[in-house]
Every structure is written in structure tokens, then in C-alpha cells.
Amino acid sequence: MDLIAEGITEAFRLLLKGDREVLRIALLTLRVSGFATIISAAIGVPLGTVLAVWSHRGRRQVAGFVNAGMGLPPVVVGLWVSIFLWRTGPLGFLRLMYTPTAMVIAQTIIALPIVTGFTMAGVGQLDPGIRLQMLSLGASSWQLLCILIREARLSVLAAIMAGFGRVVAEVGASMMVGGNLLGQTRVLTTATSMEVSKGNFGLAIALSIILVAITYVINASLTRIQQQS
Amino acid sequence: MSRRSMSILAISLIIALSVGAVAFGASKELILATTTSTRDTGLLDVLLPVFQERTGYNVKTIAVGTGAALALGKKGEADVLLCHAPASEMELVESGDVINRQLVMHNDFVIVGSPEDPAGVKGVKSATEALRKIADKEAVFVSRADDSGTHKKEKEVWNKLGFEPSGKAWYLEAGTGMANTLNIANEKLAYCLTDRGTYLSMKDRLDLVVLVEGDAILLNIYHVMQVNPEKHKVVDGQGGKAFVEFMVSEEVQEIISKFGIDKYGSPLFFPDAGKSIEDLGG
Structure with missing residues (x-):
């Protein structure tokens, strides 16, 4: 119990003191996972919507592929992104290994199937009448897409929250492609994992509390937007 | 606040936070692949800022086991290596994968x-x-x-004994860094072979005590070496050379000799630049 008390005290001390390193780690976590979520949403929401209403025969396969991707283990993504980004690898000339950009790439790959899959499920549950009605009113495909997303906005926001939740919580891919570099690619999950391995349990508890607090605040804000709409 | 302006606010906030995630770091960077012990003891936290100040190189430290560090060097994924498995290092020297290998320090x-x-x-x-x-x-x-230098040393001792512990129920293979392994040994009231530096840096949190020390086979010798730039176009030969020279410089050797005294009462490493392995009796 002492340990928990120590961790909580340490968390408050770090937050109140505005510890620069912890602040930087927390901000980088938000930036990397936030950016990855935005990219996933920009691609995944329209993609999921189109997949939900697409009547082509290949739809089943693509949908199955997306759903399987929702369970993609972060370490697997980390390994494959590393293979491509290593400076002797196919994309090595970009010099992205061990940078926040590499982490954004890996996290986007992790979040994209989740955002796409949940959007697809949400839009798929809409009354098919909406679509027929819009088409009979002469809506263009673009207008139809926007209307469907708006109608399914509760599911779409849930999809984005799920995507963000997954990437902000993952540690395997970030550790591998980021390298957990102090001041450069260290995020809350990799820092927590490292502090535990070093036996600094108090600091690890503090970092975990900060991570949970950030996740809570972000998801609470999104929920608020969701409930108001 | 209206719903729309609220969403706009939320979105712009996220975008603002995201900007910079894609920004690149400093122009000159050097990848150092090293063992977890040099990071976990905090030695690199002291040395790297000095190196950056002197040379402008931004060093990226990938702290892994020595086996992985050597593999990264062989692949050309690192510019410079700091390891402690002399026999495995010599293989890379002989194959020409690394050059300019120099003795830096030892502990046990x-x-x-x-x-x-x-x-x-x-x-x-x-x-x-x-x-x-x-x-x-x-x-x-x-x-x-984990194929680290410490693990290689442990295997060396088992080999000398002519005993294969792997697979025995009492022999736990952690597959993780030194500090984590010590935590496991501490919880299990088990024996463990560790480098003294990492043990000392964690001693306050451990119930484990030193039981065996001083045998010549237990010497832990660190060498720095640069990855051969002629083998891989991407390897920074100049930066690697600068780092090797930095590690054996008088200034750094002086820092190493004092490192840890304030916190643990005794130094964690002993500087050895210019000496040979034979001098250490290893």
C-alpha cells in the first residue's frame, strides 16, 4: 500500500511541479496518438462508410479484411514498420526510424482498421431507407457520404475514440519503431514500461496515473460532443 | 458554446498538439546501440549531453542486449556500439563489420x-x-x-562447468533486461548473475545480496567500436570515430572514474582506456 501512496504522491508532485520531462513525455504522447487518430479518422471514416453501403461482390472480403485488421497486434505492426523503415530497409532513405513520425505511422496502421471497422458497423445499422430516399432526391455520391456520416455520427465518434484508446495505450510498436529515446520518442507507455523494468515503481505509477488522466479527459470531451449531437 | 464551435475547438486543439509530431530532430544524428546496463545505471545520461555539446551530434541510444546491439551494427542500423561481450565482438572485428574497437572501462x-x-x-x-x-x-x-553480454558471460560459466541448465525447472529464462531480471530474482528469492553496476544502482530496492565476486572469469569489460562505414553507405563513419575518440578521451575517462560515487559510495565502472585485456587479467 505504501507503494500506491508513493506513486500517487509522486504523480501529484510531478504534475504540480510541472516536471519538464514528464510534461514533454505527456505532450509527445498526445501529439503522436492524436495525429495518428486524426489520420485514421480522415481515411477510416469515409472508407468505412463507403464499405458499409458498397454493393459490390468484393465487399465481404474487404470487410473481413478490415475486421481482421482490428485485432492487429501492435508488436507485429512495430516489427513490420521497422523492417521497412530501418535505414538499410526499402524506405530507409526517408530516415524515419526512431522518430515520432515512425510512431505516427505505426499507430495509424493500428488505429485505421478499428476506425474503419466501427464506422462500417455504425453506418451499416442505419435504415437503408435513408440512402434510397437521398438518392431519389438526387443527392450526389459526395452528398450521400456526408449525410450517412452525419446520421451515424454517434458510431463514428465511438469509432474514433476506440482508435485513440488503442494507440494511446499501445507500447509494443512505439517501443520498437521509436526506441524510447529520452526527449525524442519516449511516450507515457514506453516510459512506464521502462521505469517498471528499472524498479522505479513510484515513478511508473505516477506516469500511469497521468496516462489514464489524459485518456479520460480526451474521451470525456469526445463523449460530450457525442452526447450533445 | 454551440456544438459546432465546440467541435471546432476540440479539433483545432488536437491539430495544434499534433503539429510538430512530424518535425525532424537535429540535422546530425548518430545511432548508438548499447547494452541496457549503460543506460540503466545512468552513465549515458551524464556522457551524451557532453558529447552533443562538443560535436553537435544528437545521439540516439538504442538500449538492448549486447547480442541485439551487435546485430544492429552488423546490419548497419547503428553507427557506433558500446558492448561487453569481447568474444562476440571479436567475431565482428574479424568479419570487418566493426572497426576501431577500443577498451573503455570495466566492472565485474x-x-x-x-x-x-x-x-x-x-x-x-x-x-x-x-x-x-x-x-x-x-x-x-x-x-x-536475452543473448546480452551478461547472458553470454553466464553461459560461459555454465559451459566451463559442462552443465546445460536450459530446460531445468529451477532455471528461469527471463528474456529481459538486467534491471527487470533482478526484479524477478528478488521476487523469487532466486540466484542471478548480474553486472555490479546495475545491481548497485538498484540495491536499495532489492533484498538480494552479493554472494560470489572476484573470480577472474567474472570480469565485465566494455569496448566501444564503430560500425565499418565501408560496409554500409548509411553508416556515419565520422560520427562513429568521434564517439570512439570521445569515450576514450581523458575527460570522459575521468567522468567514468567518478560516476556513481556520490550515490552508491563506490564507482560503478573503472576507466581502462589505453589498456589491453591482458592488463586486466581477464
Whole structure:
């Protein structure tokens, strides 16, 4: 119990003191996972919507592929992104290994199937009448897409929250492609994992509390937007 | 606040936070692949800022086991290596994968265990003899098992004994870094072979005590070496050379000789630049 008390005290001390390193780690976590979520949403929401209403025969396969991707283990993504980004690898000339950009790439790959899959499920549950009605009113495909997303906005926001939740919580891919570099690619999950391995349990508890607090605040804000709409 | 302006606010906030995630770091960067012990003891935190100030190089430290560090060097994924597995390092020197290999410092490995010492190894002079007692007693032993320098050393001692512990129920293969392995040994009241530096840096949080030390086979020797730039276009030969020279410079050797005294009462590493392995008696 002492340990928990120590961790909580340490968390408050770090937050109140505005510890620069912890602040930087927390901000980088938000930036990397936030950016990855935005990219996933920009691609995944329209993609999921189109997949939900697409009547082509290949739809089943693509949908199955997306759903399987929702369970993609972060370490697997980390390994494959590393293979491509290593400076002797196919994309090595970009010099992205061990940078926040590499982490954004890996996290986007992790979040994209989740955002796409949940959007697809949400839009798929809409009354098919909406679509027929819009088409009979002469809506263009673009207008139809926007209307469907708006109608399914509760599911779409849930999809984005799920995507963000997954990437902000993952540690395997970030550790591998980021390298957990102090001041450069260290995020809350990799820092927590490292502090535990070093036996600094108090600091690890503090970092975990900060991570949970950030996740809570972000998801609470999104929920608020969701409930108001 | 209206719903729309609220969403706009939320979105712009996220975008603002995201900007910079894609920004690149400093122009000159050097990748150092090293063992977890140099990071976990905090030595690199002291040395790297000095190197950056002197040369402008932004050093990216990838702290892994020595096996992984050497593999990264061989692949050309690192510019410079700081490791402690002389026999494996020599293989890379001979294959021409690394050049300019120089002795930096040493400390020693020790066998730690719970104060109860069920196998009665306390004070045993020979590391091989100590492991034999542990194996006879089938006392729990935690191994790094991650192909690190420490793991290689441990295997060396088992080999000398002519005993293969892998697969035995009392022999736990952790597959993780030194600090984590010590935590596991601490929880399991087990024996463990560790570098003294990492042990000292965690001593306050551990119940484990040093039981066997001082055997010549337990010497832990660190070399710095640069990856051969002629083998891989991407390797920064100049930066690698600068780092090797930096590590054996008088200034750094002086820092190493004092590092840890304030916190642990004794230095964690002993500087050895310019000496040869034979001088150390290893």
C-alpha cells in the first residue's frame, strides 16, 4: 500500500511541479496518438462508410479484411514498420526510424482498421431507407457520404475514440519503431514500461496515473460532443 | 458554446498538439546501440549531453542486449556500439563489420541471491563452483536469457562447468533486461548473475545480496567500436570515430572514474582506456 501512496504522491508532485520531462513525455504522447487518430479518422471514416453501403461482390472480403485488421497486434505492426523503415530497409532513405513520425505511422496502421471497422458497423445499422430516399432526391455520391456520416455520427465518434484508446495505450510498436529515446520518442507507455523494468515503481505509477488522466479527459470531451449531437 | 464551435475547438486543439509530431530532430544524428546496463545505471545520461555539446551530434541510444546491439551494427542500423561481450565482438572485428574497437572501462559480474542462500554459495571463490552448488541444490536461478553480454558471460560459466541448465525447472529464462531480471530474482528469492553496476544502482530496492565476486572469469569489460562505414553507405563513419575518440578521451575517462560515487559510495565502472585485456587479467 505504501507503494500506491508513493506513486500517487509522486504523480501529484510531478504534475504540480510541472516536471519538464514528464510534461514533454505527456505532450509527445498526445501529439503522436492524436495525429495518428486524426489520420485514421480522415481515411477510416469515409472508407468505412463507403464499405458499409458498397454493393459490390468484393465487399465481404474487404470487410473481413478490415475486421481482421482490428485485432492487429501492435508488436507485429512495430516489427513490420521497422523492417521497412530501418535505414538499410526499402524506405530507409526517408530516415524515419526512431522518430515520432515512425510512431505516427505505426499507430495509424493500428488505429485505421478499428476506425474503419466501427464506422462500417455504425453506418451499416442505419435504415437503408435513408440512402434510397437521398438518392431519389438526387443527392450526389459526395452528398450521400456526408449525410450517412452525419446520421451515424454517434458510431463514428465511438469509432474514433476506440482508435485513440488503442494507440494511446499501445507500447509494443512505439517501443520498437521509436526506441524510447529520452526527449525524442519516449511516450507515457514506453516510459512506464521502462521505469517498471528499472524498479522505479513510484515513478511508473505516477506516469500511469497521468496516462489514464489524459485518456479520460480526451474521451470525456469526445463523449460530450457525442452526447450533445 | 454551440456544438459546432465546440467541435471546432476540440479539433483545432488536437491539430495544434499534433503539429510538430512530424518535425525532424537535429540535422546530425548518430545511432548508438548499447547494452541496457549503460543506460540503466545512468552513465549515458551524464556522457551524451557532453558529447552533443562538443560535436553537435544528437545521439540516439538504442538500449538492448549486447547480442541485439551487435546485430544492429552488423546490419548497419547503428553507427557506433558500446558492448561487453569481447568474444562476440571479436567475431565482428574479424568479419570487418566493426572497426576501431577500443577498451573503455570495466566492472565485474557478481552472483547475487537472497540472504538465506539455500545453496550455500556465499564466499565461494570460484563462479563455476558456485553455479555447481546451485545446480546440485536445484535452487532457483534467473537468467537474462536475452543473448546480452551478461547472458553470454553466464553461459560461459555454465559451459566451463559442462552443465546445460536450459530446460531445468529451477532455471528461469527471463528474456529481459538486467534491471527487470533482478526484479524477478528478488521476487523469487532466486540466484542471478548480474553486472555490479546495475545491481548497485538498484540495491536499495532489492533484498538480494552479493554472494560470489572476484573470480577472474567474472570480469565485465566494455569496448566501444564503430560500425565499418565501408560496409554500409548509411553508416556515419565520422560520427562513429568521434564517439570512439570521445569515450576514450581523458575527460570522459575521468567522468567514468567518478560516476556513481556520490550515490552508491563506490564507482560503478573503472576507466581502462589505453589498456589491453591482458592488463586486466581477464
